[in-house]
Amino acid sequence: MVAEELKFLVIEDDDFQREIIVDILVRLGAMKVTEARTGTEALNYLNDEKQNSIDIILCDLNMPEMDGMEFLRHIGNSHSSIATIIMSALDGALIDSVRKMASAYGTYLLGAIEKPITPANLETLFSLFKSQDIKQRKELNQGSLFTLGEILEGLTNGDFAPFFQPKIQLSTGKLIGAEALARWVHPDRGVIAPYAFIDLLEKSGNIDILTFIMLEESAKACKLIHAQGHKISISVNLSLTSLTDTKLANKITRVVSESGLDPKYIILEITETAAMTEMAPALENLARLRMKGFGLSIDDYGTGYSSMQQIARIAFTELKIDQSFVREMTTSNVSKVLINSSIEMATKLQMKCTAEGIETKTDLEQLKGMNCDLGQGYYIAKPMSFENFLKFCNQSLSN
Numbered sequence: 001m002v003a004e005e006l007k008f009l010v011i012e013d014d015d016f017q018r019e020i021i022v023d024i025l026v027r028l029g030a031m032k033v034t035e036a037r038t039g040t041e042a043l044n045y046l047n048d049e050k051q052n053s054i055d056i057i058l059c060d061l062n063m064p065e066m067d068g069m070e071f072l073r074h075i076g077n078s079h080s081s082i083a084t085i086i087m088s089a090l091d092g093a094l095i096d097s098v099r100k101m102a103s104a105y106g107t108y109l110l111g112a113i114e115k116p117i118t119p120a121n122l123e124t125l126f127s128l129f130k131s132q133d134i135k136q137r138k139e140l141n142q143g144s145l146f147t148l149g150e151i152l153e154g155l156t157n158g159d160f161a162p163f164f165q166p167k168i169q170l171s172t173g174k175l176i177g178a179e180a181l182a183r184w185v186h187p188d189r190g191v192i193a194p195y196a197f198i199d200l201l202e203k204s205g206n207i208d209i210l211t212f213i214m215l216e217e218s219a220k221a222c223k224l225i226h227a228q229g230h231k232i233s234i235s236v237n238l239s240l241t242s243l244t245d246t247k248l249a250n251k252i253t254r255v256v257s258e259s260g261l262d263p264k265y266i267i268l269e270i271t272e273t274a275a276m277t278e279m280a281p282a283l284e285n286l287a288r289l290r291m292k293g294f295g296l297s298i299d300d301y302g303t304g305y306s307s308m309q310q311i312a313r314i315a316f317t318e319l320k321i322d323q324s325f326v327r328e329m330t331t332s333n334v335s336k337v338l339i340n341s342s343i344e345m346a347t348k349l350q351m352k353c354t355a356e357g358i359e360t361k362t363d364l365e366q367l368k369g370m371n372c373d374l375g376q377g378y379y380i381a382k383p384m385s386f387e388n389f390l391k392f393c394n395q396s397l398s399n
């Protein structure tokens with residue numbers, strides 16, 4: 001995405017600094033730049049305007065009257081599909097906590113940069129801007145695209161299937177497994193990603209229907225790939241809400257055993273974004289799953305509430321660094337430090353460390369240099385149908 005196609009709003013109380021930023025934007029090719037001196041002025045503009053014509057907001061943190069924190073809260077509440085960049089002269093650690101706050105408020109944060117702003121660090125952030133993300137967020141804001149009834153009907157009709165995204169060993173490039181990601185292969189609307197159905201299924205207590213389709217299909221797929229001589233493992237996502245049912249571990253074990261696959265080839269990924277409310281049954285399930293031989297992975301590591309605590313409580317076998325840190329690795333020192341310390345911690349705890357969201361060769365090389373074990377991301381391969389994944393396995397494992 002180039003700057004000339006985008007509309008910017010710059011909020012900065014200092015006239016001189018604002019002028020510098022506008023100047024950089026113009027030099028980068030921007031044609032439409034709106035300026036505001038205060039958060040209130042900016043909000044009035046956004047509320048006034050005909051729907052969302054601003055693409056990217058650049059916002060100073062330290063401003064009189066309404067500071068950047070308050071402004072981000074308002075953006076999260078009423079303009080959450082506009083991408084925002086925080087600019088500050090404050091230190092990286094503080095910027096990082098503002099970043100967390102912003103995402104908790106639902107703001108679409110493109111990134112945070114320390115002042116002085118340079119054309120290069122702005123350009124890197126612009127390159128992250130994807131109109132696709134915006135489209136998804138707008139749809140999310142308008143409420144779900146589908147009703148629960150339609151989703152359940154799709155599940156009953158067998159329209160849901162796992163797509164597989166390869167995972168490789170970074171040091172060798174060798175394929176070691178794949179993550180199974182749910183896709184709704186809709187008869188009229190094509191392939192639909194999880195943001196359109198997971199939330200509704202979780203909230204309505206129906207997520208297990210999908211989980212078991214994913215498990216069954218993944219175990220079957222894994223068996224077929226093993227039969228071709230490739231002993232890879234498949235990762236399946238598990239919702240935190242499913243873990244409150246103390247029968248879950250046994251149900252999962254039964255499904256996988258019935259397919260004839262050794263549970264050690266299935267890794268269950270658990271996201272730690274929500275605080276676990278019912279800790280005891282979740283721990284019972286996870287302990288039992290480990291006992292049966294399943295791998296346990298802590299997904300989106302670094303975005304949750306009680307990361308350290310959970311690792312101490314549960315015998316996880318893998319830690320997946322969230323893609324937001326990988327995305328910011330080259331622009332944010334804090335992200336880089338966090339990645340480094342996560343890798344170090346995983347190694348000390350004898351867990352595998354996987355980096356998600358590897359989009360460039362530079363990302364891959366940097367992570368390899370940091371001794372991260374495994375990697376997954378568009379640069380390696382996008383999620384694909386089983387048919388294509390089988391071809392991918394045969395290609396990458398035969399040479």
Ligand code: C2E
Pocket residue numbers: 165180181182193194195198207210211214237238239269271299300323356357358359376377378379383
């Ligand atoms: P996740 O488990 O963290 O999965 C990784 C997501 O990142 C996937 O999105 C994948 O397509 C995407 N991704 C992979 N590499 C890259 C990259 O290089 N760049 C970018 N920008 N994205 C990349 P997807 O398939 O849309 O899934 C989103 C989330 O939905 C998953 O995040 C997972 O939390 C949830 N999900 C997916 N399938 C299931 C499922 O069967 N059950 C449950 N409970 N949740 C699922």
Ligand code: MG
Pocket residue numbers: 179237269299
């Ligand atoms: Mg996952």
Ligand code: MG
Pocket residue numbers: 299300320322323356
């Ligand atoms: Mg993840």
